[in-house]
Amino acid sequence: MKKPIIYLTRKIPNEILVPYQDSFDFRMWEEEETPVPRDVLLEVVKEADGVLCLLTENIDRELLENAPHLKVVANMAVGYDNIDIEAAQEKDIIVTNTPDVLTETTADLAFSLLTAAARRIVEANDYIRAGKWDHWSPYLLAGSDIHGKKVGIVGMGRIGESIARRAKGFGMPIMYHNRSRKPGAEKDLGASYMGFDELLREADFVVSVIPLTTETKKLFNKDAFQKMKTSAIFINVSRGGVVDEKALYHALNENTIHAAGLDVFEEEPIDANHPLVKLDNVVCLPHIGSASVETRTKMLKLCMDNLLAVFSGESPITPVKNP
């Protein structure tokens, strides 16, 4: 029997593919670092039965309507704002993502970013490298405390709760905002539920882990930054699109807020000329929230297992459900 054609939009290590080779006919964009060009992707999906894609691919209506055999799109990410879910549903194309396997790793990174921004770790490292360390001084590179400070988590889902567990270990009172309350987190972590504006006013650290949707686009705007404390530190590990970056730049440059740690940006990738990179009170990372070797491997395997389940006539393991 003819094996389903699976198009992989990036070069994937052979050892991940080997266990699935009897089930699938793999076609692959052979570059490790460069995304597949749009025109190539539009051409190859015409014959694909399944696609394994990354968040660098825009799986929009045009693409889905040009893919007559496509049954499943396995996205190597938990966020799926790069995919037109409505168009996929209309065409009966299953979309899967990679929840859970990346939760703890992303929470580790979020907390590292929080620590780095508060204690000026990157700036301090640059200080030594620039040969500037001559003496110990009382306020040399003095930052903000973390222990005992209030953390406000916007998007208290899987990753949000995992960040909250780390915060609890640091003795931080936890506040959160969602559309719905989480009694489990309130009981186990002592987390307090709050409206968005109240959280902004109260938190010393505002951490964004909210998915990018039409509702959350530019949620963190000028108005939001003005409500935060002047000592507040803003951390974003969700998607750049939830922030109005111009407003964030002005808030940081004019000391409306104190500092920021950012793993994600409105238009990725950014370079050294990006205005936010030029500010000393910002730590910028190249979207590495889930980037541990162990977790990236688990994400790829979960994509493969989702594809296998669908083509074996079973339910996908982690389907994206249209809210």
Ligand code: NAP
């Ligand atoms: P999740 O479990 O679905 O959590 C999302 C939370 O956001 C939910 O608790 C949800 O609660 C809340 N939420 C959604 N829409 C909201 C709205 N309009 N207003 C208020 N709260 C809202 O997702 P997760 O696994 O924790 O992942 C969260 C996000 O992190 C992903 O979507 C992705 O964008 C990002 N992420 C980034 C990286 C990285 O590399 N930086 C890695 C992994 C994930 P309610 O439904 O009750 O509102």
